[in-house]
Amino acid sequence: MGRFLLGRITGAGIVLLLKSFVIFALIGLMPGDPLDLMMNANPETTPEQMAHLRAMYGVDLPITQRYWTWLVAALQGDFGYSRIQHRPVLDIIIPALGNTLILTGAAFVLSTTLAVTLGTIAALKRGTWIDRIINLFAFAGISVPSFWLGLLMIYLFAVRLGWLPAGGMPRPEQGYGGMLAHLAMPVMTLVIVETGGLARYARAAMIEVLSQDYIRTARAKGLTDRRMLVRHALRNALIPVLTLVALQLGGLFSGAALTEAMFAWRGMGRLILEAILGNDYNLALVCLMFVTATILIANICADIAYTWLDPRISLGKRRR
Amino acid sequence: MTEAAVSVWQLRWRRLARDRVALGALSVLVLLYVLCFSAAWIELWLDVTGVDTDLMSRFDPIDARHWLGSDEAGRDEFTRILRGGQISLSIGLFAALGSSFVGTVIGAMAGYFRGRVDMVLMRFTDFMLAMPALPVLIILAAIDLTKLGFSQDFVRSGAAGYWRIVLIVTLLGWTTVARLVRAATLSLVEREFVLAARAQGASSLRILWVHVLPNAVTPIIVATTLRMGGVILTESALSFLGVGIQPPSTSWGSMLTNAQELMASNPLLAVYPGAAILLAVIAINFVGDGLQSAFDPRADPH
Secondary structure (H helix, E strand, C coil): CHHHHHHHHHHHHHHHHHHHHHHHHHHHCCCCCHHHHHHHHCCCCCHHHHHHHHHHHCCCCCHHHHHHHHHHHHHCCCCCECCCCCCEHHHHHHHHHHHHHHHHHHHHHHHHHHHHHHHHHHHHCCCCHHHHHHHHHHHHHHHCCHHHHHHHHHHHHHHHCCCCCCCCCCCHHHHHHHHHHHHHHHHHHHHHHHHHHHHHHHHHHHHHHHCCHHHHHHHHCCCCHHHHHHHHHHHHHHHHHHHHHHHHHHHHHHCCHHHHHHCCCCCHHHHHHHHHHCCCHHHHHHHHHHHHHHHHHHHHHHHHHHHHHCCCCCCCCCCC | CCCCCCCHHHHHHHHHHHCHHHHHHHHHHHHHHHHHHCHHHHHHHHCCCCCCCCHHHCCCCCCCCCECEECCCCCEHHHHHHHHHHHHHHHHHHHHHHHHHHHHHHHHHHHHHCHHHHHHHHHHHHHHHCCCHHHHHHHHHHCCHHHHCCCHHHHHCHHHHHHHHHHHHHHCCCHHHHHHHHHHHHHHCCCHHHHHHHHCCCCHHHHHHHHHHHHHHHHHHHHHHHHHHHHHHHHHHHHHCCCCCCCCCCCHHHHHHHHHHCCCCCHHHHHHHHHHHHHHHHHHHHHHHHHHHHHCCCCCCC
């Protein structure tokens, strides 16, 4: 176990390092550089001053050298400043992270519960109209563009009916009611989009389990359906479902870029979009590194959860 | 046996033909493609245009000529949707095929040569898989190609914008197929018929092409189909954010960007492009699901 963990963490560290370089290089290829933007802000800058600034900021150095400078500073805990907000990057990321966790956490709990429930019902009522309706709902959720769904909701609930705020963050004095009102539409959007795939997965897992011999044995022993379902079927069907869920945990921190942007929710996803589209290179880079790190950690957790739930698998052996 | 021999593809086709949902979805999909790619003729027939602006007929209501009315620049909304569909649907097809091609090559190499090749390729796959997809796609879509040595004229052309999206979606989308093909190849190269072929001196390429890939083709087809839906959603998101298809070209996603601002006064303009995306993607997903059960010998006949 210890060795396995060490290996995985080292591997993840290497991947993270490689990825930071790739993202660093890609961001360097985006239009403009920090000094072009500075010059636009102050048209009176002379070419000599520009040259001086370029040398000072090291913009013309080769990519590897710039990356090295950035990495050394980052490893010492200095992640730099945001170009647009003029604040240390970490001061911006931490509140955004809190907001994202509220939104994605609520959506995650709701969609997982809904998906397991719907998947189990569909598996038990396989082939009936209930199964077909759940299937249609799942396919619609998988197939709908989230930003369009958000757009329709804003029109219906905010513009037309006026029931909910069109977006933005609740003010502190609005209390829990304000929080719920602001969360309602983005959470609904995320739940609709996320439930479908997971529900189909849960259905497939449940059908697989229900065809196993031990279920037949449990039935033959005369167990009631409910007892058989909870004690034998659900527990086993949840193993693959939970691993998939654990894999999605990393996504909780990266936020839901499009949904957050649609509803002006100040989370990580929206922050990343704004940083990239607004040429805030350093902020974008640190955010993306952070998101990648959480994905990698979540993958390791998923592997551990897998063995913990299913003793038949041992961590030492590589899974194919 | 008195019955005529039936090939495995005939069997698969029969199973698919019994699946009414998949068949219905397939018809919808074919109809969408045909409609979108006949946009020019439909424009002639209805005497409308989805391309040229006409400020005298902004926000026309629905009538016999303008089946879905006209938009904020007086362009016919219905044929504009069809023209947007040409871009969205063809990007879906090309990028899905591209992803499958790259994934098949990488997966087959990893599974066939194994050992170090496999390790390197699979680490690379994991590396790609852990990319935060949408942000990286946005960066790739926004990259200044002149910094890579392309000419200004080329970068600004519509074709460059189109193929750039196809390329970047392909680059980030091949991982699923690579894993599928690798798993299939790993188990197939152990089989006797591959050994026999190798004993007769068949080259690696021939073994892969003649003996391995035909036996791994069904999961590839299913994954490609499902991938098409994913590509259309991704392209629409990128275009919606303004980094995908650029005007004067149009796709369903970029139509939604304009419609968003007119939401309060003309909500229907925001409904049509999104509904088109939903219709296309849901049809693709149902077809993919139908293919999966038609190809799976263990699946129960519906």
